Amino acid sequence: MNGPLDGIKVIDLSTIVSGPLAGSLLGDQGADVIKIESPLRPDNARFMGPIRGESGALFAAANRSKRSLALDLKKDGSKEIIYQLIKNSDVIIDNFRPGILKKLGLEYEDVKKHNSKIIQLSITGYGVDGPYSKRRVYDPLIQATAGIANAQSIDGNPKFVKTLMCDKITSLTAAQSVTAALYAREKTNEGQKINLSMLDTALYFMWSDNMYNFTWLGDGWEPIPNIADFYEPVKTKDGYIALVAINDSEFEGVCRAIDREDLLTDERFSTMQNRMMNVMEMQKILLHSYTLFTSEELVNRMDKNDVPSAIINKLSDVIDDPQVQKNDSIRKLSKDDDNSMQSPRSPAQYSSTPCSDNPKFMPDLGEHSKEILLENGFSDEKINELAENHIIAVR
DSSP: OOTTTTOOEEEOOOOOOTTTTHHHHHHHHHHHEEEEEEESOOGGGGSSSSTTEEEEHHHHHOOSSSSEHHHHHSSSTHHHHHHHHHHHEEEEEEOOOHHHHHHHHHHHHHHHHOOOOOOOEEEEEOOSSSTTSOOOHHHHHHHHHHHHHHHBBBTTTTOSSOOOHHHHHHHHHHHHHHHHHHHHHHHHSSSSSEEEEEEHHHHHHHHHTGGGGGGGGGGSOOOOOEEEEEEOOOOOSSSSEEEESSHHHHHHHHHHHTTTTGGGGGGGGGGGHHHHHHHHHHHHHHHHHHTSSSHHHHHHHHHTOOOOOEOOHHHHHHHHHHHHHHTTOEEEEEEEEEEEEEOOOOOOOOSSSSSOSOOOOOOOTTTTTTHHHHTTTTOHHHHHHHTTSSSSEEO
């Protein structure tokens, strides 16, 4: 088996991260994913991150497990190709701004004429309509609107999370949405349209903790500090660790680990609710105690008392972390002697339908154009004609 989605065919029209990473995950899980890019205006991600040859590392990470068809969707002759692919596919993904699909003749009403069972997933920044819907959107804008930047504030100054968090949680939600729709299709034998906005995804992601003070309506409750107020890096004698102690047994373990059992009888910290109400006082006491130990000493002490903790790795240390090594989490991929890379394995490990240990290396632009068109009934003569008219590009 080549993963649980073996046999599923996906057309990926998306760019940068939010759509491509979803397509890559589906490809890792066995789907045949065809990445479509314009021959003259390819995905901008090809130029992002460290560049080797013609490709950036961002593109390589977000577009493995795919084949490439270089097709200019703005040219009239492209319709024959894209509609033929749609007839033979299960899913089509895009992350265009509202209105672009109509210009391309690829709205759901157009698509389902050629395949009533197809699932169309369209990712937008803010939604299909509304005051922000026409904006060109990148991750920081969603962090701003969804309150994420405010939640990271230091001394009242908002900060962005230093990763493309909204893009990536949207991509994971997108992949889950597609598989849910595929399951529904098994029962109904019909496709459907999925609209997914980055804003809605971010709010869903934020609500359970950062926004829990906005959950209850009416009276009968009191606001409390956010859970994240507990989650500051812990400075030690020689570095930093992460340490999270929420329930009574974990707090007791912390006090024993740092030889401060006197805190267990302090009324301010006697229950989980009291500790959350007095979190800043508690942290001041604990943070001083942590600096008396090295990172390794403190993690070992916490382990012995069953308290969750971990040394904070530098980015350069992650790949060599003992648990990462034990899990075989980072895999080396090679296309040829001049093209090799490393990236994480597909996260879900299936017992009956395992994913390939060697996902496909990211494709060059137009690398598979000819084979894809041959598979979809186009002749060599027709392919040459399309290439001569610059509707496709063939490597």
